[in-house]
Amino acid sequence: MRDVAVIGVGMHPWGKFPDSSITQMCRQAVEAALEDAGAEWPDVQAVSAGSSRFSGGKGWGLNGNDVVEDMGPTGVPVYNLSAGCAAGGNAFDIGHMLVSSGMYNMVLVVGGEKMPKGMIQLSGVDEETDPEYLRQIAVGMPGPAFWALLCRRRMAEHGTTEEQLADIAVKAHQISVHNQNARFRKEFTQEDVLNSALVSDPLHLYEICPVSDGAAAAILCSAEEARKRTTDPIWVAASAVATAQFDDGIPRGLASPAPADGHAYHSEALLAVESCYEKAGVSPKDVDLVELQDNTVYYELAFPEEWGLCEPGEAESLLERGETLPTGKLPINPSGGFLCFGEATTAMGMFQVCELTWQLRGQAGARQVPDAKIGLGQTLGLGSNASAVILKR
Amino acid sequence: MTTTKRVPVTEGLFEETAGGARLLGSRCATCNSTYFPKSPVCHNPKCNGSAVEDASFGPLGKLWSYSVQHYAPPPPAKFDEPYEPYTLGLVDLPEGLRVLGRMSTDNPNSLEVGMNVELVIERIHGDDDGNDVVSWMFRPA
Incomplete structure (x- = not known):
């Protein structure tokens, strides 16, 4: 497995942003990460994204595809990872593997979310075979x-x-x-x-x-690519x-x-x-x-x-x-x-x-x-x- | 005179017997792992068995922890209006199960981690037909 570096990171502030779409928030994080990495969007060879059930993603959790369409379709492969609140970490893990395996030299990992108001209703499944649904109706x-x-x-x-x-x-x-x-x-x-x-x-x-809206992104790359772009990489x-x-x-x-x-x-x-x-x-x-x-x-x-x-x-x-x-x-x-x-x-x-x-x-x-x-x-x-x-x- | 009916919040989770309330679940015939609600299979990754049997649990247990729910829970949880805080408990049963349930108590301050509790079937809220919707709860034994 190859060494992997983080050469750029970017974040949209976290809070409540009723006038911004999830795509706009992700774009700000991605652009900041690219700038931090000294890279351009077409340099990104693959995208790994946290998959949301609350916002964007065409209702199917295709949040990485939203980002690619917005940044400009280059044909890059997109991986949308669903793992609840661990989805961003899960996406990072896949992004890391895509580079460490030698498949790609530069990968964008991004997670963004706009949360609905109030407490999260834990289960979206109203069936008595769903343990969370049962927990809510029988215990609360x-x-x-x-x-x-x-x-x-x-x-x-x-x-x-x-x-x-x-x-x-x-x-x-x-x-x-x-x-x-x-x-x-x-x-x-x-x-x-x-x-x-x-x-x-x-x-x-x-x-x-509380629940917030927020987005964050990182550019991962191979050691060889990192040395071309920075003298000070952070290593995974x-x-x-x-x-x-x-x-x-x-x-x-x-x-x-x-x-x-x-x-x-x-x-x-x-x-x-x-x-x-x-x-x-x-x-x-x-x-x-x-x-x-x-x-x-x-x-x-x-x-x-x-x-x-x-x-x-x-x-x-x-x-x-x-x-x-x-x-x-x-x-x-x-x-x-x-x-x-x-x-x-x-x-x-x-x-x-x-x-x-x-x-x-x-x-x-x-x-x-x-x-x-x-x-x-x-x-x-x-x-x-x-x-x-x-x-x- | 009308009689208020007791309607279980959902079928097949509990029963009231002469010996007290029981939770209805399963026990693995091979490794004795217990499940609530019923499970068609054993989920213990170290167990090679596949047969599970119906089993019932209770009424005695030990309070593992508890918490007073100070605000109204979001749907699909239901409650009588206006919302009155209720207490939740997590109870270890001797059959090897750690079970969530509401606590039946007027005085949550009297609860203590580790105390003995017993299973009861009590009203959690009413329904549109004026019936008592009942579920399992734990009360200090």
Whole structure:
């Protein structure tokens, strides 16, 4: 397999953009990535795209085709990848393979999303054979309640306090004031967070991510091509996707196997991350920064422990000591994360590739992780999909 | 005098017996993995068996976690207007199942992770004909 470089990244700001189409937003991200790469649209030999069920894509998730038609039909092959919120990461993984395999020398990976208003209705399938439909009619459990159950369990097991949960949101917003692409760029106090509406107890409104519109893109190329265009490429040390294992204790429908030791963890995320460690020859202690999918503050405590980045039960004290800030020992979401950007589902993996690239190049300004050399990104999506990526300079 | 009928939210998920409420599912004849709702096959990748049998579960379990749902859920979930917050629970049953369900409690503050709970069949909302639509719930045992 050949080495693969990220030579250009671009992002459309995240937020609510009622006057922009998804195609316009993707175009802005793609043009920025091409310019950053010093490349022209006809140089792109293949496109790998996150496939949305919410916007564009001709109603069939053909979002990559929308981009190609808009940028100018050159006949390039297009791969549309569907993996819920992991679709951007999934598209990156395929884009990486298209270059590492030797099939193509330059590939565009893009993810864009315009989300409908309000909470995501988890299932689009109104049939009693669909486990999510059954869960909604028989129990009535939207997404945030799922996170709340995991969070409440952690509070019982580790003594996590409501104040500590709130401090994760405070930290995220403290960083996001320095990120021009963030939707929310306002600092909050712990009191502000705890006074925001309780959504699913113990989680407050400011402790879960809202839905947003957003787009992000990257240009991947072979080492030979990268050396022609830049002296400072960022390398894809590893990319992986995974799905869940049978007995991880996470109920994805009405029930799951109950592990005898009471545990529950996202095996799909762990598998993707561990696969990246192995492929990259990187150990958790080598990781300089992490962009993880913080749909809720809970994950910022649970994931680093599940992935060996810190000890079980250590996440709260790292937070309290400021070690998860960009200047700390284990910087988590120096972008501000999805708490501050919102969830633009299929763009999320590419959002992380952009932020990791800026950080590794030293272009992150006031949110810069000092001397960052190795960065880990991770997404989690419906259908028990997960993606992970390790970039290095 | 009219009698309010109890209508299950969907057929085939639960029953009320003399020994208490039961959830209706399946058990693998080979590896004993349990499923709710019923599964026509065993999904355990380490199991080579293919035969599953009907099985029922409950009524006792331990509360793995819980959460009060403070806002009205989006469709297709239904509730009586005006919306009143309800509590959700995740319960480990001794048959090896971790099951979601609503909690039957007037005082969510009294709930504790790890407490004993029992399965009950209770009203979750009404329907247009004035019937009680019932589903499985858990209450402190």
